[in-house]
Amino acid sequence: GAVVSQHPSWVICKSGTSVKIECRSLDFQATTMFWYRQFPKQSLMLMATSNEGSKATYEQGVEKDKFLINHASLTLSTLTVTSAHPEDSSFYICSARAGTQPQHFGDGTRLSIL
Amino acid sequence: QKEVEQDPGPLSVPEGAIVSLNCTYSNSAFQYFMWYRQYSRKGPELLMYTYSSGNKEDGRFTAQVDKSSKYISLFIRDSQPSDSATYLCAMEGTGKLIFGQGTTLQVKP
Numbered sequence: 001g002a003v004v005s006q007h008p009s010w011v012i013c014k015s016g017t018s019v020k021i022e023c024r025s026l027d028f029q030a031t032t033m034f035w036y037r038q039f040p041k042q043s044l045m046l047m048a049t050s051n052e053g054s055k056a057t058y059e060q061g062v063e064k065d066k067f068l069i070n071h072a073s074l075t076l077s078t079l080t081v082t083s084a085h086p087e088d089s090s091f092y093i094c095s096a097r098a099g100t101q102p103q104h105f106g107d108g109t110r111l112s113i114l
Numbered sequence: 115q116k117e118v119e120q121d122p123g124p125l126s127v128p129e130g131a132i133v134s135l136n137c138t139y140s141n142s143a144f145q146y147f148m149w150y151r152q153y154s155r156k157g158p159e160l161l162m163y164t165y166s167s168g169n170k171e172d173g174r175f176t177a178q179v180d181k182s183s184k185y186i187s188l189f190i191r192d193s194q195p196s197d198s199a200t201y202l203c204a205m206e207g208t209g210k211l212i213f214g215q216g217t218t219l220q221v222k223p
Contacts, residue, residue: 043216046210093158108155108157110155
């Protein structure tokens with residue numbers, strides 16, 4: 001149980017384009033979803049927290065207009081990287097939780113901006 | 115000082131060894147303690163989840179929490195090459211997970 005699916009797993013795109021990443025909880029209803037960014041050989045850095053039907057709460061230093069988060073249902077959250085540039089290249093990971101249960105993570109999306 | 119301290123390693127052991135991984139923390143508000151395993155280019159996988167001080171065992175894995183010392187451990191018995199990964203401790207007290215840096219473990223056949 002507690003499976004989180006993230007899609008796509010790898011995306012390469014040109015600078016200036018927007019990229020959407022999907023995160024789905026497959027076998028439970030996720031009251032809260034989280035988006036993280038991970039640089040090579042570093043731990044996960046929380047970008048934002050979203051509750052179903054509410055606006056996301058962004059961590060300090062994360063640009064809201066650059067990283068758009070939508071949590072439209074109890075099983076789906078999306079992260080859109082708008083007007084992506086090479087410095088946005090990274091490994092993005094989502095997680096989901098039901099109530100106070102522990103977070104379960106997706107397998108991440110490797111984003112490469114050329 | 116970081117809220118959670120974890121030795122990044124790398125830690126290299128022979129197959130069959132007992133592995134001990136540790137984290138210390140400074141925030142007394144942490145109530146939930148987790149260990150995640152992360153393989154290269156994959157998301158973290160939940161291994162152990164504990165709430166209170168004491169031990170919790172699941173197969174070859176044992177998690178220990180000592181709140182009085184602000185110290186948590188993960189033991190892996192009969193380690194296998196497939197255990198080679200990065201192990202992240204994580205703690206929660208206010209709705210956010212705070213991660214350690216992660217310890218890279220290599221189990222050699």
